[in-house]
Amino acid sequence: MSIVLDVIAPRLLGPAVMVAAAIIVKGYTDVGDGFSAGVIVALAISLRYITFGPRRAELSLPILRHAPVVAAGGLLLALAVGFLPVVAGDPPFTHRPGPGEDVVKLGTLELISAVAFDIGVFLLVCGVLVTLVHQLARLVEGPDG
Amino acid sequence: MCRPDGRTTVKPPGGGVLAWAAVTGAFAGFVVCLVGWLAGGGSVDVAWAPTLDLRLDLALDGLGALYALLATGIGTVVFAYGAAYLPLHLEHEERPATEGRRFWPWMTLFMVSMVGLACSRDLILLFVFFDLTAVASYFLIGFDRNRREARGAALMALLVTGISAVALLLGAVLLYNAYGTFSLPELFERARGDTTTAIACALIAVAALAKSAQVPLHFWLPRAMAAPTPVSAYLHSAAMVAAGVLVLGRVHPLLALSQAVLDGLLVVGLASIVVGGLLALAQDELKQILAHSTISQYGYVVALYGVGGAAGAGAAALYVVTHAIAKSALFMTAGAVTMATEESRLSHLGGLARRMPVLAAASAVAAATLAALPLTLGFFKDELFFAAARGRGTLVTVMAVVAAALTFAYIGRFWFGLFTGRRRADPHAIPVLLVAPVVLLAAIALAGGFVVGPFAGLAGDAAAVTHGAAVDVSPAYHLDARTENVMAVAAWALGAVFLLVPRACAAVAGAVARAGDTLGPRHWYGVALRALNVYSDRLHDAEVRDLRNSIAAVLVPTGVLTALGFVFTPTEDSFSVGSVALEDVPIIVLLVLCVAASFTVVRDPGRLRPVLALSVLGFALAAVYAVAGAPDVALVAVLVETIFTLVFVGVFSRLPQPRRRVAEGRGRRNLMAGIVAGIAAFAAIWATLSRTSPASGDAAEQIARARDAHGGDVVTVILADFRGLDTMVEITVLAVAVVGVASLLSRGRSW
Numbered sequence: 089m090s091i092v093l094d095v096i097a098p099r100l101l102g103p104a105v106m107v108a109a110a111i112i113v114k115g116y117t118d119v120g121d122g123f124s125a126g127v128i129v130a131l132a133i134s135l136r137y138i139t140f141g142p143r144r145a146e147l148s149l150p151i152l153r154h155a156p157v158v159a160a161g162g163l164l165l166a167l168a169v170g171f172l173p174v175v176a177g178d179p180p181f182t183h184r185p186g187p188g189e190d191v192v193k194l195g196t197l198e199l200i201s202a203v204a205f206d207i208g209v210f211l212l213v214c215g216v217l218v219t220l221v222h223q224l225a226r227l228v229e230g231p232d233g
Numbered sequence: 234m235c236r237p238d239g240r241t242t243v244k245p246p247g248g249g250v251l252a253w254a255a256v257t258g259a260f261a262g263f264v265v266c267l268v269g270w271l272a273g274g275g276s277v278d279v280a281w282a283p284t285l286d287l288r289l290d291l292a293l294d295g296l297g298a299l300y301a302l303l304a305t306g307i308g309t310v311v312f313a314y315g316a317a318y319l320p321l322h323l324e325h326e327e328r329p330a331t332e333g334r335r336f337w338p339w340m341t342l343f344m345v346s347m348v349g350l351a352c353s354r355d356l357i358l359l360f361v362f363f364d365l366t367a368v369a370s371y372f373l374i375g376f377d378r379n380r381r382e383a384r385g386a387a388l389m390a391l392l393v394t395g396i397s398a399v400a401l402l403l404g405a406v407l408l409y410n411a412y413g414t415f416s417l418p419e420l421f422e423r424a425r426g427d428t429t430t431a432i433a434c435a436l437i438a439v440a441a442l443a444k445s446a447q448v449p450l451h452f453w454l455p456r457a458m459a460a461p462t463p464v465s466a467y468l469h470s471a472a473m474v475a476a477g478v479l480v481l482g483r484v485h486p487l488l489a490l491s492q493a494v495l496d497g498l499l500v501v502g503l504a505s506i507v508v509g510g511l512l513a514l515a516q517d518e519l520k521q522i523l524a525h526s527t528i529s530q531y532g533y534v535v536a537l538y539g540v541g542g543a544a545g546a547g548a549a550a551l552y553v554v555t556h557a558i559a560k561s562a563l564f565m566t567a568g569a570v571t572m573a574t575e576e577s578r579l580s581h582l583g584g585l586a587r588r589m590p591v592l593a594a595a596s597a598v599a600a601a602t603l604a605a606l607p608l609t610l611g612f613f614k615d616e617l618f619f620a621a622a623r624g625r626g627t628l629v630t631v632m633a634v635v636a637a638a639l640t641f642a643y644i645g646r647f648w649f650g651l652f653t654g655r656r657r658a659d660p661h662a663i664p665v666l667l668v669a670p671v672v673l674l675a676a677i678a679l680a681g682g683f684v685v686g687p688f689a690g691l692a693g694d695a696a697a698v699t700h701g702a703a704v705d706v707s708p709a710y711h712l713d714a715r716t717e718n719v720m721a722v723a724a725w726a727l728g729a730v731f732l733l734v735p736r737a738c739a740a741v742a743g744a745v746a747r748a749g750d751t752l753g754p755r756h757w758y759g760v761a762l763r764a765l766n767v768y769s770d771r772l773h774d775a776e777v778r779d780l781r782n783s784i785a786a787v788l789v790p791t792g793v794l795t796a797l798g799f800v801f802t803p804t805e806d807s808f809s810v811g812s813v814a815l816e817d818v819p820i821i822v823l824l825v826l827c828v829a830a831s832f833t834v835v836r837d838p839g840r841l842r843p844v845l846a847l848s849v850l851g852f853a854l855a856a857v858y859a860v861a862g863a864p865d866v867a868l869v870a871v872l873v874e875t876i877f878t879l880v881f882v883g884v885f886s887r888l889p890q891p892r893r894r895v896a897e898g899r900g901r902r903n904l905m906a907g908i909v910a911g912i913a914a915f916a917a918i919w920a921t922l923s924r925t926s927p928a929s930g931d932a933a934e935q936i937a938r939a940r941d942a943h944g945g946d947v948v949t950v951i952l953a954d955f956r957g958l959d960t961m962v963e964i965t966v967l968a969v970a971v972v973g974v975a976s977l978l979s980r981g982r983s984w
Contacts, residue, residue, distance in 0.1 A: 117945035119864045121952055127872040134879060156971070156983035163968050170961050174281050181957030187941035200943055202953040209953075209964055216967045217876075223978050224883070 097139040098148075104132030108210070113197045115206050122206035126213030134221050142225035152218060159215025166208030169201050181205075251337040252316035259312050259344060263305035266348070270298035270691070276354075282958075286415055291352040295694025299550060300351035300471075300479050302691070303557050307471035308344045310670045314565050315340070315463030317666035321572055322461050326377060336376060340467070343369035347472045351479060356405035356415040359483070363401060363444070363476060367394045370473045374460040383459040389758065393453040394473075397443035401480070404436035408487075421486045421701065431491035437484055438494060445477025445531045448505045452755035454528060455512075458520040462568030465520060469527045470561035478534045478553060482699045485538060485546065489701075495539050499625070502536025503632050505529060510639030512749065514646065514731075515742035517578050519567040522647050523560065526603070526640070530556045533618060533636065538699075540621045540629070546699040547706040548617035550692035555602060555614040555678070562599035562674035563647070566592060569667040570651060573660035579647070584656030592668050593652040598675035600648040602682075604641045604728070605721065610681025610688060613708035615724070619717040634724045641728025642738065649732075685709070788910070795917050807920040819860050823853045840885045848878040865948035 108125035115121050133152065136145040146152050173182040183202045185191055192199040269275060276292035293301065319333050346365035353359040367390070375387030409415055411430065412423045424430050446454035454474065458465055468474060481488065481498070488494050509529030516522045534556075537549035569592055570585065571577045586593040602611035615637055622633035681688050689706045696704035711718065731738050750756065776786045813821070830849035837843050851874035858867035935955055936947050944950035952960050975983045 115946070115949050116943065116953075119946060119948075120868055121865070121946075121949040123952075124868050124872055127869075127876065131872070131875060131879075134876075138879075138883075153984050159968060159971060163964065166961060166964060170957055171281075174279060177279075179283065180281060181954065181961075183942065183954055183957075185943070191943045198943055202942070202944070202950070202957075205953050205957065205960075206949070209960065212964050212967060216971045219971050219983060220974060222984060223974050227978055 093139050097135045100135060101132045101149075104128050112203070112206060112210055113195075116198055116200060116203055117196065122209030123213050126210045127217065129214050130217035130221070133218055137221055137225055142222070146222070152222070155215045155218040155222065157215070159212050159219060162208045162211025162213075162215060164208075166205050166212065169205040169208060249316070251334060252312065252319065255337045255341050256309060256312040256316060258341060259305050259308040262344070262348065263302065263309055266293065266298060266301040266305055269293045270295075270302065270694075274298060286409070287357055288355050288416065290355040290358060290416060291349070292354050293352055294698050295691070295696070296479070296482055296550075296698035297352040299554065299691050299695040300475065301348045303471040303475065303554065304344050304347040304351065307557055307561050308467065310673060311463050311467045311471075311561055311565070312340065313666060314466070314568075314670040315461075317664040318463050318568060318572070319461065321664075326379075328379075336373070336461075339369050339372045339376075340464070343373065343467065343472050347476065350476055353483075354417045356401075356408065356417065356420075359417075359480065360398065360402050360405060363440070363480065364395065364398055366473055366476050367391055367398065367444075370394075370457075370464075370468060373464040373468070374457045376461055376464065377459065380459065382456075386453075386456040386459040390453045390457050390473075392762075393450055393758070394444050397440045397450065399440075400436040401440035404433040404440070407433035407436070417484065417487075424487055424490060426490035430487065431494060434484070434488050434491055434494045435497065438481065438488065438498060441477040441480040442498075442501055442535065443477070444480070445474050445535065446505075446528050447477075447501050447532060447535055448508050448528070449754040451505060451509065451528045452753065452758065455521055455524040458518075458524050462520070462564060462571070465524075466561045466564035466568070469523070469564060470557040474527060474531060475553060475557065478531055478538070478549070481535065481538045482546070482549065482695065485541070485699045486701045488538070489541055495541050497539070499536050499539030499629070502532045502534070502539055503629070503636070505532030505535065506632070506636040506639070507532075508745070508749075510636065510643060511742045511745045513643040513742075514639070514738050515746040517580050519571065519577055519579060519582075519647070519651070520564070522579070522643060523563055523567060526643060527560060529636070529640065529643075530560065530603070536629075537618065537621055540625050542621075542624070543696065543700050543702070543704045544617070544621040544624060546696035547692055547704045548614070548621045550695040550699065551617055551688060551706060551708070552614045554688055554692060555610050555681070558674050558678050558681075559599045559602040559611060562671045562678070563596060563603065563644075565667070565671050565674075566596040566599065566651075569663055569671065570660070572667060573663045574658040576658045579650045581657050582651055583654040583658075584652070585658075585660060586652035587656070588660050589652075589668075592671060595668070595671040595675035597648060597652075598679050599671065600644045602675075602678040603644045605637060605724075607710065608679070608682040610678045610685065612682060612710075612721075613685050613689070615721060616708050616717050617706070619720045623716055623720075630720070634720050634727065637721070637724035638727035638731060641725055642731035645728065645732050646735070792910070792913060795913070799917075799920075807923045808916075809923045811923075820857060823856055823860075827853050840888070841882065844878065844881045844885060847881070848874055851877065865946065 108129045111120035111125040111128070112122060115125070133145075133149070136149065139145075140148065170181050174180050183200055183205075185200065197203070270293065274293045274295070274297070276294075277289065278291075279289040281287060281289055291297075315336075319336060320330055323330055323332055343366060346362045346369060350359065350362035350366065353362055371387045371391040374390050375383050377383040405415060407429060408420055408424070411427075411433075412420055414420060414423070443450040454469075457468065460468065488498070506529045509525045509527070509532055513522050513525035513529060516525060530552075534549045534552050537545045537552060539545070567577075570582065570589075573589065574582065574585075576582050598609060602609040605611040605615035618637075619630075619633055622629045685708055689708060693704050693706040696706060776782055827850055830846040830853075833846035834843045837846070852871065855867045855870035855874060858864075858870055935951055938955070939945070939947045939950045942950050942954045944954070971983065972981075975981055
């Protein structure tokens with residue numbers, strides 16, 4: 089691969105995570121949601137796979153091997169946020185605070201349960217895509233490649 | 234065995250912790266169910282998706298308590314047996330003891346779904362638990378997955394019970410259509426005896442009968458004997474097969490609206506008794522005898538539900554309890570004998586009573602219970618059965634006696650063949666835990682023969698749910714010549730005759746078995762499955778033969794559907810030509826870009842450039858969204874297009890270099906197809922864009938409400954709040970897709 093790509097790709101992950109975080113934080117008031125954020129992070133990681141090759145990419149970022157766990161965690165988080173209200177007798181996906189109540193804000197971030205659901209979606213999408221990239225890369229390169 | 238000699242040590246139950254956790258869980262469940270029943274039951278009703286009329290409606294009423302107590306009680310005993318059996322089984326199959334981890338979670342799920350099924354009072358919930366038992370049974374029957382017949386048996390059980398379970402869903406939807414509810418108590422109030430109800434009930438009955446292995450869908454059950462013995466014992470007595478009659482008992486007030494459905498049940502039940510009983514006489518393998526006996530025994534229950542009324546409901550409930558106790562004990566006997574002697578055929582066994590006296594005595598009680606001898610709980614089940622049958626006329630009365638005689642004959646053949654006569658195989662010692670459960674169940678059956686009160690009480694409570702009114706179940710010994718007693722004596726006498734002329738019996742039973750093998754439903758199952766396989770292979774071959782076919786498989790149906798849309802919608806206002814305003818200029822520029830990109834896709838001989846040109850189309854679409862004021866959609870479109878392009882490039886870089894030589898006729902045909910497709914797409918899009926739909930009421934309301942939900946971005950609010958459940962389902966699909974890819978590419982390892 090070209091030198092430009094070699095230099096840029098590894099440095100792109102930080103900004104990508106930053107953008108994703110921004111999208112989630114602003115998500116409820118501005119454009120973007122957990123899905124877009126997840127795809128952005130996964131794209132940055134895929135770029136590393138392309139430039140470094142699967143083996144080096146996974147060695148340089150050992151955290152990647154937890155991707156399936158991240159995906160499962162995201163699914164569980166989303167399920168929990170969605171269905172906890174059922175325990176309280178409300179329909180599923182009743183978010184707190186309800187209409188008309190005050191929202192606690194940390195800067196732009198609004199503390200609503202819907203944002204937690206969005207984070208669950210983010211984790212799931214990110215984990216799923218990285219796992220898929222890993223599987224496909226293994227298929228292409230062979231288990232040791 | 235109970236007298237361990239020098240060379241054996243009683244092994245600690247391996248795979249141990251999990252097994253004993255399952256036993257403890259089952260026992261805790263049993264205690265909870267028992268206390269719950271004694272305290273008068275209880276119910277939970279959560280309308281968790283009210284717009285879809287889906288409810289979590291569980292009630293521990295009489296019927297629920299009966300089956301839940303069976304599932305957990307028999308579960309406790311069978312699980313304890315399994316804790317000793319499974320390590321031996323795995324050792325015998327030369328598999329590591331850790332494979333037990335694949336066994337106990339499914340066994341526990343089996344029990345939990347059975348308890349859930351017992352307590353459901355909502356048709357959809359009933360369907361879900363019904364299918365859960367089928368899924369659990371699939372993995373349990375196929376537990377010895379390196380054995381081909383185990384895999385085939387598991388698939389057969391899943392197909393037969395799973396496909397017929399769809400009939401249950403169909404029936405539920407029919408009833409919902411007619412009466413507007415899935416809730417059974419509400420249906421009981423609203424339902425009338427019209428044709429729709431009768432058809433729905435018949436459909437539900439079909440699902441239940443397949444599950445309970447009734448003729449002609451009985452053939453999966455004997456095959457399912459490929460499962461390890463604890464699975465068979467549980468599946469036959471308290472789980473899977475019992476689930477069918479449980480559903481019949483649960484929806485019986487609906488079934489009772491149509492005499493035709495009841496008559497159908499009676500006929501199927503009686504046929505199953507005879508077919509199952511005759512085939513049981515013809516079998517040589519221990520577990521096969523018991524499997525066919527199960528078909529016959531549940532035939533009794535189905536026939537009793539067909540008889541209906543208070544007598545039928547009460548007799549059916551007591552029958553299920555008695556049969557569960559006796560049958561699980563007999564299965565565990567067969568498993569223990571096979572473990573001790575390594576023989577599983579009646580013709581290779583015999584005379585074991587001297588070497589295994591405790592097992593012989595305990596299983597004698599179990600066999601006597603099934604054969605309805607006095608001083609066991611079994612006597613009362615037949616007493617009630619005879620009483621109910623007597624109310625339905627002479628023919629049914631005679632059939633009842635023949636049925637009881639058949640039961641007496643095959644179970645006598647089983648026990649006498651096993652424990653008396655010449656000894657053909659030498660048993661070695663086996664763990665105490667393989668015998669103790671049989672003894673415990675035999676003790677219960679014997680106790681029931683003296684103190685029938687608690688069992689009758691439980692059966693009465695269950696029958697009250699089935700019948701829809703209080704039912705008095707009060708069996709007792711009567712030392713007089715009443716009809717029930719005469720019928721019982723006649724049945725024993727006839728059964729003894731069957732036993733004394735084994736040759737004649739074997740000849741008749743063998744003939745029936747052979748006829749069934751060549752003409753029976755199992756043969757047709759095989760034919761149908763093979764035909765489906767061939768057809769599916771052909772379809773698959775045609776689709777994947779070349780890229781053109783794969784694409785055609787998607788595009789041709791799409792084209793046909795679109796064409797149908799043109800035929801069935803009025804086209805007067807379509808195809809209007811609008812005006813071009815200044816703000817449309819960016820779109821026109823993008824269009825020009827698209828046209829140029831399209832030419833590159835078609836004309837360029839390479840691979841990379843066409844792919845990149847294709848992605849130009851996608852990005853242009855994203856740009857249109859951005860221009861048209863849908864930034865959310867634009868963002869997603871850009872991201873998705875990027876991924877597509879990456880995947881495309883990645884895949885194409887692995888393909889061999891293209892050979893762009895198109896055959897002479899092919900080229901012209903492709904050109905024609907392209908032109909036709911282009912014109913059709915143009916017409917469809919033009920027609921769509923000509924009809925500017927006003928913003929739907931939904932959208933306006935959602936925009937207005939977004940503020941209430943504390944959101945500034947309507948799209949995000951819709952995704953996370955208004956349509957949160959949809960999003961949940963969609964992301965679950967993603968997770969399922971990853972599991973699919975992992976199992977296809979790396980045998981289920983996710984990383």
